[in-house]
Amino acid sequence: MTQRNKTHNRLLSLISLLIVLTVPSVLLVYTALNFTNLEIERGGRGYITDEVWYVSSSRVILKKIFGLSVKQDPVNYGVNIVFQSSNYAQLTCQNIAPHYSIKTRCDYSKIPAVYVSGYVDEVWSFINEVNKTYPVVDVIPGWQLPDSEGINNYINWEHPPLGKYLIALSMLMIGDYPFYWRIPIISFGVLACVLVYLILYRLTKSYIPSIVGALLFTIDNITRAIYSIAILDGFVATLTLISLYFALESKYRSALLSAIIAGLFKASGLFTIIPIIIVLARRIARETSGGLGDFIYFMVYYGVLSIGLWVSLLTIVSLPVANYMGVSEWFKQSLLGSISWHLSIKCTGPNCATSSNPWDWFLGYHSFALYNYPDGTTLYAEGYYPLWFTSLVLALISIPLMFIRRDYGKTLLYYLGIFAGYIGIWILGSRTQYSFYAIHLAPFIYINLIYLAHSYAEDQELGIYVLRSWYNSIEKIVNKIEQVLLL
Amino acid sequence: MKPAKERLITLFILILTILGPVALSIYIHMPGVELPVKYTGLKYSDILNGLFNPIFNPAMDKIGERWFSTEKYYGFKNGSYKCPIPYVDYKFEYPLFTGLLWYISTCTAFKYSTSIDEAALIHYYIQSAFIALFYVLLVYSLYLILRDILRIKPLRLLILLLPSTIVYMVYSWDIIAASLAVLGTLLITKGGRNRVQPLLAGLLHGLSISTKILTAGIVYYYIVKYVSIRESKVHEFVLYAIGVVISGVLPFLLLYWYATQGFNYLVNHHLSWYCENCLYMPLVKDIWDSIHRRLFISIATALAIVFPLIAAPWRGIDHTVEFKYLLAATFSLILFNHVFSPQMILMITPFAIIGLESRFLVLYGVADVFNALIITTFFEYSNPWAFGSIPQYMAFGRNITLLLLFIYVVGSILKDKIKYVDRLKGRST
Numbered sequence: 022m023t024q025r026n027k028t029h030n031r032l033l034s035l036i037s038l039l040i041v042l043t044v045p046s047v048l049l050v051y052t053a054l055n056f057t058n059l060e061i062e063r064g065g066r067g068y069i070t071d072e073v074w075y076v077s078s079s080r081v082i083l084k085k086i087f088g089l090s091v092k093q094d095p096v097n098y099g100v101n102i103v104f105q106s107s108n109y110a111q112l113t114c115q116n117i118a119p120h121y122s123i124k125t126r127c128d129y130s131k132i133p134a135v136y137v138s139g140y141v142d143e144v145w146s147f148i149n150e151v152n153k154t155y156p157v158v159d160v161i162p163g164w165q166l167p168d169s170e171g172i173n174n175y176i177n178w179e180h181p182p183l184g185k186y187l188i189a190l191s192m193l194m195i196g197d198y199p200f201y202w203r204i205p206i207i208s209f210g211v212l213a214c215v216l217v218y219l220i221l222y223r224l225t226k227s228y229i230p231s232i233v234g235a236l237l238f239t240i241d242n243i244t245r246a247i248y249s250i251a252i253l254d255g256f257v258a259t260l261t262l263i264s265l266y267f268a269l270e271s272k273y274r275s276a277l278l279s280a281i282i283a284g285l286f287k288a289s290g291l292f293t294i295i296p297i298i299i300v301l302a303r304r305i306a307r308e309t310s311g312g313l314g315d316f317i318y319f320m321v322y323y324g325v326l327s328i329g330l331w332v333s334l335l336t337i338v339s340l341p342v343a344n345y346m347g348v349s350e351w352f353k354q355s356l357l358g359s360i361s362w363h364l365s366i367k368c369t370g371p372n373c374a375t376s377s378n379p380w381d382w383f384l385g386y387h388s389f390a391l392y393n394y395p396d397g398t399t400l401y402a403e404g405y406y407p408l409w410f411t412s413l414v415l416a417l418i419s420i421p422l423m424f425i426r427r428d429y430g431k432t433l434l435y436y437l438g439i440f441a442g443y444i445g446i447w448i449l450g451s452r453t454q455y456s457f458y459a460i461h462l463a464p465f466i467y468i469n470l471i472y473l474a475h476s477y478a479e480d481q482e483l484g485i486y487v488l489r490s491w492y493n494s495i496e497k498i499v500n501k502i503e504q505v506l507l508l
Numbered sequence: 509m510k511p512a513k514e515r516l517i518t519l520f521i522l523i524l525t526i527l528g529p530v531a532l533s534i535y536i537h538m539p540g541v542e543l544p545v546k547y548t549g550l551k552y553s554d555i556l557n558g559l560f561n562p563i564f565n566p567a568m569d570k571i572g573e574r575w576f577s578t579e580k581y582y583g584f585k586n587g588s589y590k591c592p593i594p595y596v597d598y599k600f601e602y603p604l605f606t607g608l609l610w611y612i613s614t615c616t617a618f619k620y621s622t623s624i625d626e627a628a629l630i631h632y633y634i635q636s637a638f639i640a641l642f643y644v645l646l647v648y649s650l651y652l653i654l655r656d657i658l659r660i661k662p663l664r665l666l667i668l669l670l671p672s673t674i675v676y677m678v679y680s681w682d683i684i685a686a687s688l689a690v691l692g693t694l695l696i697t698k699g700g701r702n703r704v705q706p707l708l709a710g711l712l713h714g715l716s717i718s719t720k721i722l723t724a725g726i727v728y729y730y731i732v733k734y735v736s737i738r739e740s741k742v743h744e745f746v747l748y749a750i751g752v753v754i755s756g757v758l759p760f761l762l763l764y765w766y767a768t769q770g771f772n773y774l775v776n777h778h779l780s781w782y783c784e785n786c787l788y789m790p791l792v793k794d795i796w797d798s799i800h801r802r803l804f805i806s807i808a809t810a811l812a813i814v815f816p817l818i819a820a821p822w823r824g825i826d827h828t829v830e831f832k833y834l835l836a837a838t839f840s841l842i843l844f845n846h847v848f849s850p851q852m853i854l855m856i857t858p859f860a861i862i863g864l865e866s867r868f869l870v871l872y873g874v875a876d877v878f879n880a881l882i883i884t885t886f887f888e889y890s891n892p893w894a895f896g897s898i899p900q901y902m903a904f905g906r907n908i909t910l911l912l913l914f915i916y917v918v919g920s921i922l923k924d925k926i927k928y929v930d931r932l933k934g935r936s937t
Contacts, residue, residue: 383806384799384802384803384806385802386798386799386802406802406805406806407805407806407808407809407810408809409806410806410807410809410810411806411809411810411813411814414810414814415810415813415814415817418814418818473817474813474817477817477818478817481820482929484817484818484819484820484925485925485926485929487818488818488819488922488925488926489926492926
């Protein structure tokens with residue numbers, strides 16, 4: 022390569038990176054800010070899906086487990102005061118609040134609470150007076166709690182704590198404010214777009230399809246929505262991409278570790294282990310020439326090893342939680358309870374959130390309502406389903422390519438392996454899955470779609486190879502059936 | 509020169525396939541004519557019962573709901589406004605070329621008659637004339653394709669004598685869309701030195717889209733062909749594309765600009781339609797469930813992307829294979845559609861005639877009969893949309909038969925592609 026070509030290439034890769042950094046940053050920040058403004062307009066009464074649970078539990082973890090307070094602006098300092106009963110909350114609003122120059126929110130109905138905000142000293146002198154007058158149960162500084170019973174003690178035990186630690190860290194370091202607690206997920210979102218670009222570039226060795234893939238992933242509804250609100254599935258998706266990146270570099274230990282870390286955010290991250298152990302077991306079985314027996318043995322071996330490692334790491338990161346709850350309670354609730362929670366039917370009926378089957382995500386069917394806008398429209402956790410469906414169809418048709426294009430093989434294994442994970446838990450009983458889980462698959466939808474479109478368009482014989490492979494396989498099956506029938 | 513007997517037979521087939529269905533279709537749908545068989549469905553047509561009466565007949569319930577402006581409606585009702593304009597004055601769910609034909613017939617009818625029944629009859633005669641004219645064009649184009657391109661006998665034209673052509677011809681505008689699509693295809697396939705030909709073909713295909721939208725698959729095929737083969741004749745592609753844009757895209761843009769309300773109604777009407785005799789009915793029985801529409805959009809997108817990637821047409825493609833592609837393209841937008849009204853089969857039939865092998869035409873005939881029975885039995889049941897009613901069993905039979913044919917056509921195209929690549933390899937080694 023000449024010097025001029027090298028410079029040209031460097032310039033192109035710099036411009037591409039700049040594009041895949043800037044576009045998601047702008048889009049995700051814009052969406053998150055929009056949610057923040059709406060939240061302020063609605064006086065903290067907007068319900069943004071499961072974010073309300075994760076954020077609340079992060080605040081509780083920070084205060085009650087680590088004994089730390091969230092960072093707040095002293096001029097606009099907020100505190101949630103929880104009483105023994107709602108009467109005291111009303112009396113506080115009627116009798117004490119008018120004597121202070123503070124803002125109050127007195128419309129909590131499911132939790133006996135009052136939210137106050139104002140200058141920090143004024144707020145605390147108000148709390149002191151309330152404390153002397155009425156039986157206060159809890160005082161939680163920070164943004165307004167959602168109106169839900171027991172939310173002041175909620176620590177979301179059914180999910181591992183790493184995601185909540187990260188949200189809590191942003192509350193501690195930057196502040197307890199809707200946009201601030203979304204900064205970690207936005208950062209993970211931008212990283213995810215860059216990773217989609219890098220992985221596509223590694224697969225295609227071409228800038229244009231890599232940028233197109235990354236941008237399509239970025240502008241997909243589900244990406245913009247999930248990476249703008251603080252829920253755990255976005256973290257899992259990004260860590261899965263990191264894992265794939267390592268797997269493509271043949272750094273399987275790092276790939277496995279990334280998958281296990283994903284599992285420390287949400288247990289569904291562990292689905293990422295499926296493709297890695299398949300790749301590892303196949304590799305070792307080939308080295309030892311042990312055939313199917315060795316392959317199965319190493320699958321089980323790596324599977325057990327991975328789960329063991331996950332449980333150990335989960336125990337380590339959960340030590341503060343276990344210390345707070347009591348070890349046996351933690352074991353019962355966070356470990357055993359979590360497994361049964363993941364495999365259970367959560368809520369069915371007209372008042373429950375819309376649940377879906379994993380295959381519904383590819384048709385945008387039974388999508389989960391993430392947010393109801395004031396104008397009556399709804400934001401759904403739903404990708405551009407015609408492209409999702411096409412990607413899945415192409416992936417299934419292109420299975421024979423796994424044997425001639427190894428890097429693509431790994432990518433396809435991740436895609437189908439993770440999908441198989443969701444189908445697996447569906448079979449085991451988890452019939453109420455929600456469409457926002459699909460963010461875990463979203464990057465693979467576009468990596469797969471763009472890679473295959475690029476490959477088939479570039480090499481028309483590839484399509485023929487795939488067709489012939491299927492034709493031969495079907496012919497073999499038909500011959501076998503014929504043999505069996507003739508015997 | 510063909511022997512006289514053969515020419516006579518050809519002439520007989522042409523006359524039979526043209527006159528038979530046209531005369532019968534006009535007769536059975538003619539208002540006021542009682543049929544020897546008492547099936548209300550046979551009398552039903554979109555031209556009168558589906559549109560004319562709900563829009564213009566004051567005896568109909570909720571007639572006002574079809575009009576955008578009450579003032580215009582009362583103007584029409586009291587006879588001072590003779591030529592109401594579709595999309596502008598009242599809701600009209602068909603594309604622009606159909607709208608134009610509709611406007612001509614309704615305006616003429618109301619200018620010459622003040623009685624609604626008489627106006628309906630005039631409107632019916634004019635629409636019948638339009639449809640018959642396009643049908644003649646269709647039959648003749650098909651005949652030319654069979655004779656000059658496929659070089660086979662015109663016996664296949666007899667497929668047009670099947671009941672669906674008769675029941676659904678003077679019924680809606682599908683035969684016009686089909687006719688324009690086939691005529692355009694004939695022009696492209698025949699080729700020639702005339703530079704105007706690709707432009708004319710594009711114009712005809714565009715006009716076909718402006719009649720019934722669902723023939724868009726044909727245009728898509730030619731675009732994919734031009735792009736994937738990287739033809740040296742770029743100017744041909746450009747001319748074809750210009751033609752399509754002029755008659756197939758611009759009308760919609762103009763409509764959006766001139767009558768936004770009417771355009772929005774047209775779009776929303778189709779987006780909000782339920783599963784009408786659709787393929788997915790046995791899987792999800794609730795016709796209003798969005799899954800039907802989602803499946804159509806997803807499958808159509810997947811076919812539009814996957815097919816060109818894996819089995820794109822090739823340079824020097826045989827006409828027989830090309831017609832299979834066109835049949836698959838037409839199938840894709842109609843068979844998998846959540847709205848598969850029975851008259852839509854008329855857009856498939858011409859491409860089945862030129863794209864299917866003779867033995868499969870028999871199977872197609874079975875689908876055609878099932879299809880004709882949908883409307884025939886429709887009004888005999890209280891809930892003919894529901895799965896379990898006879899019309900829906902007929903639709904099920906039609907859909908399954910067509911699905912089998914679609915699978916065969918796709919499989920056959922893939923096989924041809926493999927053969928083509930093998931031939932190429934054989935030559936190069």
